[in-house]
Amino acid sequence: MSDVHNVTPLRAGIELGGTKCVATLASGPDDIRDQRTVPTTQPDETLPAILAILREWDAAEGFAALGIASFGPIDLNPRSASHGQILATTKAAWPGTDVLGILSAPFDVPVGFDTDVNGAALAEMSWGCAQGMDDFAYVTVGTGVGVGLVVHGLPTRGFAHSELGHIRVPRLVGDGQPSFCSFHDDCVEGLASGSALKLRLGGRPIGEVGADDPVWAPVAHALAMMCHAIVSSTAPHRIAIGGGVVTGQSHLLGRIEAELRASLNGYMTLPDDGPYIVAPALGDKAGPLGAIAVANLALSKAGK
Secondary structure: OOOHHHHOOOEEEEEEOOOEEEEEEEEEOOEEEEEEEEEOOOHHHHHHHHHHHHHHHHHHOOOOEEEEEEOOOEOOOOOOOOOOEEOOOOOOOOOOOEHHHHHHOOOOOOEEEEEHHHHHHHHHHHHOOOOOOOOEEEEEEOOOEEEEEEEOOEEOOOOOOOOHHHOEOOOOOOOOOOOOOOOOOOEHHHHHOHHHHHHHHOOOOHHHOOOOOOOHHHHHHHHHHHHHHHHHHHOOOOEEEEOOOOOOOOHHHHHHHHHHHHHHOOOOOOOOOOOOEEOOOOHHHHHHHHHHHHHHHHHHHOOO
């Protein structure tokens, strides 16, 4: 390996998504040298294709660290026998896949491995709406509900990564819609995700649903109750909410913040430096840049 591998500021990032993977070679959002997309099919197809890209970059310009930000659930416990693996996902053939081991084995560089939402949160803290903050929550409301929760500059850790989309919340009074989640009757994902919204709409096209439609009330309520739990537990300086359900529905952010403040009822005072609930500043770049941010964190931990 040539000396360029030891001095290059470039990082390689892999955002492993449910439908596609984005490989990025960059030092940051203003210095993206290459970016490629690989379909997420079977592990024995997707991972070799990603490895081929990484090997090409390694042979050409090299990279100082590798970041992998993956769909979950994943095992982030270094002491676990299944560390680095995809756990009980519904994606066929992926449970038990050693994503970390397969993608990192050929490269002698610091490697970071985290959830896609934690990566997006770190990206927003590095280059987006949470710059200068050490405590931040990034929420994505799409097919499911995911939360990247960063406390004192690091994603939260325990025996597993947080699953705040599955916290159980009080339903809006009168909301009898069955939960989409097969595990919980009243979790946020079951009540407010894109999948739950589809059930609530009963076939109506989302494009025909106005801001004043009653369908948004239980969605905003469930998300506000989740934010109440986040504020009461880790008190992040800001919460960003994005994803397909919220994008294009600008009324939801203000509505969620108003319900959050009403729910807190003066017991906790939110920061007064602007809106507390905001849209992610990086938009759809947060995911790919999240993998670069995960690589940066790995490099920092390695003391390089």
